[in-house]
Structure formats: C-alpha cells, structure tokens
Amino acid sequence: MTKFAPGPNNLWEIIKTVFKRQTDPMKFYHDTFSQFGDIAYIRIGKQGFLMLNDADAIEQVLQTDAKIYTKSTAYERFKLIFGKGLLVSEGDLWKRQRRLMAGAFTNRSVEKIHPLIIEETQTMMSKWEDSSEIDLAEEMNFITLQIITKSMLGELEESESKIVRSAVQEMLKYLQTNRHLWLQLFLNLLPIKDKLSMALKIETSLPLKSTKRFFKSIEAVDELVNRMIEKRRKQNLNENLIDMLIKVTDDDQSVMTNQQLRDEVMNILIAGHETTSNALSWTFHQLLKYPDVLKKVEEEIAQFIKGETPTYEELSKLPYTQAMFLESMRLYPPFWRISRRATENTTIQGYEVPAGTNVIASIFTVQRSGKYWKDPTEFRPERFLEGAEEHHRFAFIPFGGGPRICIGANMAMTEAITILASCLKNFTFTKNFNKDPNFLLSLTMQPKEGCKVKTQRKKL
Ligand code: HEM
Numbered sequence: 001m002t003k004f005a006p007g008p009n010n011l012w013e014i015i016k017t018v019f020k021r022q023t024d025p026m027k028f029y030h031d032t033f034s035q036f037g038d039i040a041y042i043r044i045g046k047q048g049f050l051m052l053n054d055a056d057a058i059e060q061v062l063q064t065d066a067k068i069y070t071k072s073t074a075y076e077r078f079k080l081i082f083g084k085g086l087l088v089s090e091g092d093l094w095k096r097q098r099r100l101m102a103g104a105f106t107n108r109s110v111e112k113i114h115p116l117i118i119e120e121t122q123t124m125m126s127k128w129e130d131s132s133e134i135d136l137a138e139e140m141n142f143i144t145l146q147i148i149t150k151s152m153l154g155e156l157e158e159s160e161s162k163i164v165r166s167a168v169q170e171m172l173k174y175l176q177t178n179r180h181l182w183l184q185l186f187l188n189l190l191p192i193k194d195k196l197s198m199a200l201k202i203e204t205s206l207p208l209k210s211t212k213r214f215f216k217s218i219e220a221v222d223e224l225v226n227r228m229i230e231k232r233r234k235q236n237l238n239e240n241l242i243d244m245l246i247k248v249t250d251d252d253q254s255v256m257t258n259q260q261l262r263d264e265v266m267n268i269l270i271a272g273h274e275t276t277s278n279a280l281s282w283t284f285h286q287l288l289k290y291p292d293v294l295k296k297v298e299e300e301i302a303q304f305i306k307g308e309t310p311t312y313e314e315l316s317k318l319p320y321t322q323a324m325f326l327e328s329m330r331l332y333p334p335f336w337r338i339s340r341r342a343t344e345n346t347t348i349q350g351y352e353v354p355a356g357t358n359v360i361a362s363i364f365t366v367q368r369s370g371k372y373w374k375d376p377t378e379f380r381p382e383r384f385l386e387g388a389e390e391h392h393r394f395a396f397i398p399f400g401g402g403p404r405i406c407i408g409a410n411m412a413m414t415e416a417i418t419i420l421a422s423c424l425k426n427f428t429f430t431k432n433f434n435k436d437p438n439f440l441l442s443l444t445m446q447p448k449e450g451c452k453v454k455t456q457r458k459k460l
Contacts, residue, residue: 005041005050005351007032017042022181025441029053029337029362038371039351045188045195047073048357050348055372057348058361059394061340063402068346072339072358073196077180078443080204081171081218084260085267086407100248100256101264101407104241110411113151114312117415120146121309121422128427128455136429137281137450140419144277147415148269153228154240160224167221168269174214176442179203225265229258241268268408270443275334276412278446279398280419282332283325285451287424288431290379294424297321301421308460309422318417323384325416329398331379336364336445338400364445366395426460429453 008017020028029051032040038054052058061069075088082088086097103109124143128134142165149156149164156164183199192198204211228242237243245264249255256264287294297320301310304317339360346353353359368376372395373383382388399406406412423429430453437447 003352005039006036007041007043014042014044018044018185022178026364026439029365033362033365039349041351044185048354050351050353050357050359051362052360053362053365053369054349055366055392055394058366058397059401060348061359061361062338062394062397062400062404065346066402066404068342068344069340069359070343072341072360074339074358076196077200078175081270082267083263085263087267087271096250097260097264098407100250101245103248104244105407105410107410109244110414111312113147113411114414114418116151117147117418118309118422120150121419125422125426130455130457132455133452134455135450135452136284137447140277140280143419144280144415145273148272152241152265152268154242163220163224164269167217168273170214170217171270172274172442174210176440177210222262225262226258229261272408272411274444276415278334278444279325279329279332279412280416281447281451283328283416283420284429284453285437285447286328286331286379288429288453293324293379293381297324298424301425305421305425308426310418315414315417318421319385320381321417321421322413324381325413325420326384327379327381330367330396331377332445333363333367333398334444335398335400336441337362361397363397369395426458428456428458430456
C-alpha cells in the first residue's frame with residue numbers, strides 16, 4: 001500500500017508551515033527538507049503540495065513522466081500577463097508553439113543578435129564615468145530589457161521604450177505580491193469549490209492603486225505590441241524576432257494569430273529579461289566576493305578577447321568565464337523553483353501523488369544539496385570545466401529540464417558572457433557592500449539590495 005511522503009500532520013504544524021511559507025519561503029523550503037527529508041508532503045485544506053529536493057524525483061516529474069504533469073496552479077495568476085504564451089500553455093497548443101518558435105532561438109538566430117548585445121553594452125559602459133557609483137543590478141535590468149525588446153520588436157521610439165519598461169516593471173511588481181495566497185488561505189475556510197479562481201477574481205477586483213496601475217500598463221503594452229504586429233505584417237520585414245514569428249508557418253500553412261503573437265511577445269519580454277538580469281547581478285556579487293575567481297576570469301578575458309568587447313567567435317574561448325557563470329547560477333538560480341500539477345494519480349519513489357497535487361521542484365536547495373555536490377556552498381567554477389566530476393543532470397537545472405526546458409538558454413548564455421566579458425575587460429568594480437544580499441522572491445530570485453559598486457575604467 002502506498003503512503004504519503006512525510007510532512008506536517010497536525011493543525012498547529014500546518015498553520016506554522018503556512019505562515020513560514022508566506023513570510024520567508026526560503027527558510028520554509030530549507031526547514032521542511034531538514035525536518036522531513038528530500039520528499040515532503042503538505043496538505044492545506046483540500047490542496048496537496050509535494051516538495052522535491054531529490055534529483056531522481058525531479059527527473060521523474062520534469063522528464064520521465066512529463067506527460068502526466070501540467071504547469072501548476074501557481075501559473076494561473078501569470079496568465080493575466082502571459083495569456084496562452086509558451087511559458088504557460090499546455091498540450092497541443094504548447095507543442096505547436098514550441099515547434100514554431102524553435103527557429104527563433106537557434107545558434108544562428110542568437111548569433112544574429114550578438115551585434116545588438118555589443119551595441120547596447122557599449123552604450124551602457126559609455127555612461128559609466130570613472131569612480132561613478134552605479135547599481136549593477138539596475139544596469140543589468142535596463143540592458144537586458146533593452147536587448148530583448150529590440151531583438152524582438154526592433155528600434156523603438158523613446159516614448160515606446162518607456163511604455164515597455166514601465167509595463168514590465170508594473171507586471172513584475174504585481175507578481176511580487178502574494179495577496180492571492182492569503183486570500184486562498186482565507187477561502188479555505190469557506191465551502192467554495194474553485195478557491196484559486198475565486199482568489200484571483202477577488203484580487204483583480206480590489207480597488208487598489210497598484211491593481212489599477214497593473215491593468216493600465218498591460219493595456220498600454222498590448223496596444224503597442226498589437227500596433228507593431230499590424231505594422232510589421234503589412235511591411236513584410238525580415239529583421240527581428242517578431243518578423244520571424246509573424247512569418248513562420250505550421251505544416252498546414254497556418255500562421256500565428258495576432259493574439260497568440262501578442263502572448264508570445266509578452267512571454268519572451270518577461271522570461272527573457274528578468275532571469276538574465278538577475279543571473280548577471282548575482283554573478284557580479286559572487287565575483288566581487290571571490291577575488292581569486294575574479295582574477296582568473298579577468299586573465300582569461302585579457303588573453304582571449306582582442307578588442308574592447310568579444311566577437312561572437314571569441315565567446316567560445318572563455319570556458320572559465322562560462323563555468324563561473326554556471327556556478328553562480330548553481331548557487332543563485334534566477335528561477336528558484338519549478339512547479340507542476342499531477343493530472344492523474346501516480347507515485348514518486350513509492351509515495352502517493354493524487355491527481356491535482358502541486359509538485360514543486362526546489363531548484364535552489366537541490367543545487368546546494370550535499371547529496372549531489374561536494375562542499376555545496378563553496379563558489380567553485382572548476383565544477384563546470386571539462387573533465388570535472390560528473391553531477392546528476394537534475395541536480396543542476398537553472399534552465400529547467402525535460403520537454404519544457406528553457407527555449408532561450410542559448411541566448412541567455414551568449415548575452416551574459418558577452419556582457420560580463422565586456423564589463424570586466426573595460427572596468428574595475430569596487431564594492432561598497434560587505435554582506436551577502438537578501439533574497440527578493442517573485443517569479444525569480446533577485447538580490448534585494450541590488451549590487452552597488454564604484455567603477456574605474458581600465459587602461460587597455
Ligand atoms: C539566465 C537566464 C534564464 C534562466 C535562468 C531561465 C530559466 C528558465 C526555466 C527554469 C524555465 C522552465 C520553467 C518551467 O519548466 O516551468 C524556462 C522556460 C522558458 N524560458 Fe527561460 N531562462 C532564462 C532566459 C531566457 C531567455 C533569454 C528567454 C527568451 C528570450 C527565455 C524564454 C523562456 C521561455 C519562452 C520558456 C518557456 C518554455 C516552454 O515552456 O516551452 N528564457 N526558463
């Protein structure tokens with residue numbers, strides 16, 4: 001007979017667990033796995049949550065049994081922004097869209113946007129005076145949004161760029177709030193069938209300024225994106241990602257509707273910017289905390305990058321820099337957890353998983369688990385160099401795994417290594433912080449205090 005995985009099982013324990021989940025999610029994950037082991041089950045009202053810190057179990061959910069899992073109910077809220085885009089769509093629609101969009105993310109397509117990455121990096125660096133104080137987290141946020149917006153939609157007027165920037169900020173701010181979770185908890189006390197839909201309905205109709213701003217910003221960016229799609233359809237251009245998505249045809253010659261294009265643009269704007277920006281900010285933190293690693297990265301860059309910025313071909317000559325970036329994402333994965341929902345009754349390592357259970361792969365903790373990593377909290381890029389000890393494939397999943405693995409991983413790596421190599425070739429950064437930053441958790445994990453530094457231009 002199967003049984004549920006261990007977890008809190010009396011009301012007081014569950015209340016404490018829920019409170020911790022709402023107030024300090026990272027501690028909640030850590031404490032839960034310490035107390036109950038690497039597979040833990042929590043039941044809140046009628047909803048079951050299975051938390052995974054075990055690479056085999058994660059592999060089963062994301063890859064081996066991927067067919068019986070959909071994205072979890074946590075993604076329902078994201079649909080307000082993402083519509084039916086790739087991040088949240090399911091079934092045949094997802095399959096078709098993934099197939100249609102793959103062409104926009106091949107090595108060849110990524111190579112084509114390399115000049116844009118360089119141009120934007122040059123523009124950013126030209127604003128850094130000697131000894132100026134900057135927040136690298138803000139800079140990374142700005143540049144990654146510029147890059148994804150321009151590669152997607154082409155050159156925009158300043159007023160249009162502002163619409164995109166403020167809309168993206170408003171959307172991310174909205175996703176950082178967890179009002180819906182509190183509402184759901186409260187609704188658990190009432191005999192209501194679909195508590196999540198009700199919580200989302202209440203949340204979106206609350207007469208709050210932030211809610212109004214959120215919907216207004218969606219409207220503004222929708223209007224802009226729809227206008228761009230119409231214009232570019234007529235112009236029959238072949239310049240940017242959007243042109244590729246407008247033209248791509250399925251086997252039956254059908255093309256994407258304007259609504260689907262809008263949804264995909266929104267998905268890529270958010271998924272392609274927040275993640276890369278946070279990965280870069282954490283990486284700068286790590287480099288400034290570990291001067292010996294920084295020195296090795298700088299030496300590699302000085303040896304192999306001829307000009308001020310790397311050419312596309314030169315990126316492959318920076319294995320240590322690449323390994324350092326991966327190691328940084330091991331310790332600070334921008335997507336800190338991935339969740340799914342079981343669509344049928346199943347088992348994981350002998351534990352019962354009833355249909356409807358939300359299953360959460362804890363990326364942050366599995367990537368720091370002593371079960372898979374030697375000296376897990378040490379920052380050691382050598383782990384990712386050729387010839388290093390093999391690790392369990394699903395103990396390192398910053399880009400996810402299985403069929404829904406990140407479609408933009410190639411682009412993210414190219415962008416990140418280009419930006420890092422350019423900044424470190426031209427500047428010395430001195431930190432004015434001496435503490436590890438706190439976590440700001442929303443869709444992604446960010447350094448709460450940013451990354452404030454002083455810049456000094458190097459003499460090349
Ligand atoms: C360091 C940067 C990035 C990280 C850490 C990252 C991480 C991830 C992860 C973990 C997933 C899987 C989510 C899940 O299974 O629920 C994902 C999916 C996705 N990512 Fe990324 N991502 C990054 C950059 C990008 C970029 C640059 C783009 C696009 C330009 C992008 C677009 C997407 C899309 C569209 C999906 C959904 C794929 C699908 O479900 O088929 N990401 N990403």
